Amino acid sequence: xxxxNIMIVGVGGQGSLLASKLLGRMLLQKGYDIKVSEVHGxxxxxxxxxxxxxxxxxxxxxxxxxxxxDFIVSFELLEAARWTEYLKPGGKIVVNTQQxxxxxxxxxxxxxxxxxxxxxKSAGLNVDAFDALALAQQAGSSKAVNIVxxxxxxxxxxxxxxxxxxxxxxxxPAKFLELNKTAFRLGRNA
Amino acid sequence: xxxxxxGNEAVARGLFEAGCSFISSYPGTPSTEITxxxxxxxxxxxxxxxxxxxxxxxAFGASLAGKRSFCAMKHVGLxxxxxxxxxxxxxxxxxxxxxxxxxxxxxxxxxxxQDSRHYARASKIPMxxxxxxxxxxxxxxxxxDLSEEFDTPVFIKMCTxxxxxxxxxxxxxxxxxxxxxxxxxxxxIMMPGNAKLRHPIVEARTRKLxxxxxxxxxxxxxxxxxRSMGIITSSTSYQYVKEVCGDKYPVLKLGMIWPLPEKKxxxxxxxxxxxxxVEELDSFIENHCRQLGLDCIGxxxxxxIGEFSQNLVAEKLGVDTVAGTKLDAAIPPRPPVMxxxxxxxxxxxxxxxxxxxxxxxxxxxxxxxxPPLAALDTTICMGASxxxxxxxxxxxxxxxxxxxxxxxxxxxxxxxxxxxxxxxxNESNGTVIIVDNSITGMTGHQxxxxxxxNLKGDPCTKIDLESFxxxxxxxxxxxxxxYDLKQCDEAIKEETxxxxxxxxxxxxxxxxxxxVKHKKxxxxxxxxxxxCKACMKIGCPAISISGGKATIDNTLCTGCGVCAQLCKLDAxxxxxxx
Numbered sequence: 001x002x003x004x005n006i007m008i009v010g011v012g013g014q015g016s017l018l019a020s021k022l023l024g025r026m027l028l029q030k031g032y033d034i035k036v037s038e039v040h041g042x043x044x045x046x047x048x049x050x051x052x053x054x055x056x057x058x059x060x061x062x063x064x065x066x067x068x069x070d071f072i073v074s075f076e077l078l079e080a081a082r083w084t085e086y087l088k089p090g091g092k093i094v095v096n097t098q099q100x101x102x103x104x105x106x107x108x109x110x111x112x113x114x115x116x117x118x119x120x121k122s123a124g125l126n127v128d129a130f131d132a133l134a135l136a137q138q139a140g141s142s143k144a145v146n147i148v149x150x151x152x153x154x155x156x157x158x159x160x161x162x163x164x165x166x167x168x169x170x171x172x173p174a175k176f177l178e179l180n181k182t183a184f185r186l187g188r189n190a
Numbered sequence: 191x192x193x194x195x196x197g198n199e200a201v202a203r204g205l206f207e208a209g210c211s212f213i214s215s216y217p218g219t220p221s222t223e224i225t226x227x228x229x230x231x232x233x234x235x236x237x238x239x240x241x242x243x244x245x246x247x248x249a250f251g252a253s254l255a256g257k258r259s260f261c262a263m264k265h266v267g268l269x270x271x272x273x274x275x276x277x278x279x280x281x282x283x284x285x286x287x288x289x290x291x292x293x294x295x296x297x298x299x300x301x302x303x304q305d306s307r308h309y310a311r312a313s314k315i316p317m318x319x320x321x322x323x324x325x326x327x328x329x330x331x332x333x334x335d336l337s338e339e340f341d342t343p344v345f346i347k348m349c350t351x352x353x354x355x356x357x358x359x360x361x362x363x364x365x366x367x368x369x370x371x372x373x374x375x376x377x378x379i380m381m382p383g384n385a386k387l388r389h390p391i392v393e394a395r396t397r398k399l400x401x402x403x404x405x406x407x408x409x410x411x412x413x414x415x416x417r418s419m420g421i422i423t424s425s426t427s428y429q430y431v432k433e434v435c436g437d438k439y440p441v442l443k444l445g446m447i448w449p450l451p452e453k454k455x456x457x458x459x460x461x462x463x464x465x466x467x468v469e470e471l472d473s474f475i476e477n478h479c480r481q482l483g484l485d486c487i488g489x490x491x492x493x494x495i496g497e498f499s500q501n502l503v504a505e506k507l508g509v510d511t512v513a514g515t516k517l518d519a520a521i522p523p524r525p526p527v528m529x530x531x532x533x534x535x536x537x538x539x540x541x542x543x544x545x546x547x548x549x550x551x552x553x554x555x556x557x558x559x560x561p562p563l564a565a566l567d568t569t570i571c572m573g574a575s576x577x578x579x580x581x582x583x584x585x586x587x588x589x590x591x592x593x594x595x596x597x598x599x600x601x602x603x604x605x606x607x608x609x610x611x612x613x614x615x616n617e618s619n620g621t622v623i624i625v626d627n628s629i630t631g632m633t634g635h636q637x638x639x640x641x642x643x644n645l646k647g648d649p650c651t652k653i654d655l656e657s658f659x660x661x662x663x664x665x666x667x668x669x670x671x672x673y674d675l676k677q678c679d680e681a682i683k684e685e686t687x688x689x690x691x692x693x694x695x696x697x698x699x700x701x702x703x704x705x706v707k708h709k710k711x712x713x714x715x716x717x718x719x720x721x722c723k724a725c726m727k728i729g730c731p732a733i734s735i736s737g738g739k740a741t742i743d744n745t746l747c748t749g750c751g752v753c754a755q756l757c758k759l760d761a762x763x764x765x766x767x768x
Contacts, residue, residue, distance in 0.1 A: 047526035062355035067512035
């Protein structure tokens, strides 16, 4: 199988590491060769962060380059717009419509661009935008945005809901298990 | 059973399987997780040392005692440990000793992008360079065998993309290794008479290692049908080359980056029309090829700046890539910021307000340099704030106002304290501010000598910063709460006016620590707010202006109350705690 590329982008602290952990666990169960590349250190402090997940028969590079991503999963609207160049022609952007202002916007040095989802669509990109934060809050915690997004992404793959639930059980602490399962289902059904 | 492991986690697994029993490190991105993961194995003793020099010397001591030992650090940490490094290269080891060093091409979380491979050559210590997690595990085990066979410490060199990428490994079981110590003065006492005898042994060792490099499996030629080009590469660059070229061209994949083989490289070069070297950062392999008299393409095509990727390698090799779609909209950057509730914020606001020259250091608080706080003047290396302040003050850099140094608790223990001794001893007049957030923050919450806990999380001796500063001769030592702006302001004004060196300890635990209880979010009253933006001066990500009024993001706000102290109209108020 040709290598598949999933980019998970967002704002440092939003929980992208758990999302990639869940994906990695799922793909390992399915017997793929996998590489997951994460960001640690300074960028985690509220900066723009990106995680690369690649799987297939044989994966070499740990990163995804411009024009290569089959999916961009974004925790935040501006971050989706920042990384569109990495999307493969025909690829898909799954994006949480939540907006988090970066410091240059907060200080008034820059503006948060308006109508980004529409701009992405009119640029010919396949955009699946939805309010993952509301679903996470419905599941019981705004921190579950990561799992809601994974649930929504899961619709694009042939893996069964049982297989995903199994991977969730192996990726999250027991006391948050039910919350995360609910969050995943809400995302998957959205 | 196959499992996914971070490169750093795989090194830790390699340590476990190789029978390593002593680990001493100082945290630094991207090396930190090696030691954190190793600490999870009860069979291995693991600790955070106050700095990399101490860590390496401790690992040497454990090797001397006959145990397999390890120390880890980031590339700049190796500079700190360079002193023991060069001499341990002479003494060699008793139990196997491995040094983990992690480079950060692209400077994801570093102040420079130095290339650690030069240290291998300079200290004459062999260096293995894995390209994924499976190799990280295997090479770590191999490093111990080489260390004991050739009587030398051995480097495991990681880089961000290998250290922080997960890939598949197959763990196996642990072996136990132990030797006894026998007094051997000629080998271990490096005074000139003995060192003169050791140097030729080191040179002979290198020749033996070159012979090993000629035939070892980790320096392997991968066949390719198209011999118009042959590529020599290693580490993550190897992955990019294979991603782009697959099996088209022959590739010499180097697992040991120093010393490099000679005949193997010459034979490979002869087997292809054009020799291409793909390596990140400096021209290390390329220089070696040129020394061997080989014509090659290296840094004239592949930059010594930043990290590579598959598209970059494709472009340089003339392979087509697919373009993506860039939006026309101007996308504002999103630089890292101090977290909401960060205890450093109140202090930096006060420094900026008082227009004090502030020499900074390495840690989360480096973010105090970012607007709107913009409260720092320098960032060089661990400890440089204090020693730099001494020189700056002595040279008359601070005129009517004194300058200050800003340094974290862990960084102060690492290499700030010797600078403070210098200030006391040579009587300079600056103010040192220790921003004590009771943890090593930037690298992800590691304990240090001031926190009262060790790497395993057990209670231990806690260094008392106030007593320490007084003991070395600083008479003016005071503690402030950085959430209290008035207290900070008074302390900075008084201490910078004093006619002797002083220390302010700005103390409050990192807001991200699990035991820190947050207050309810601040309540913004739109009826009182006039949109003056006084609260925006602290650069808190939880505050923004919406419709001309200050608004608080309840998911981020920790209720620290620093913003409320800036609002003259009481439009920002603490919520009632139940």
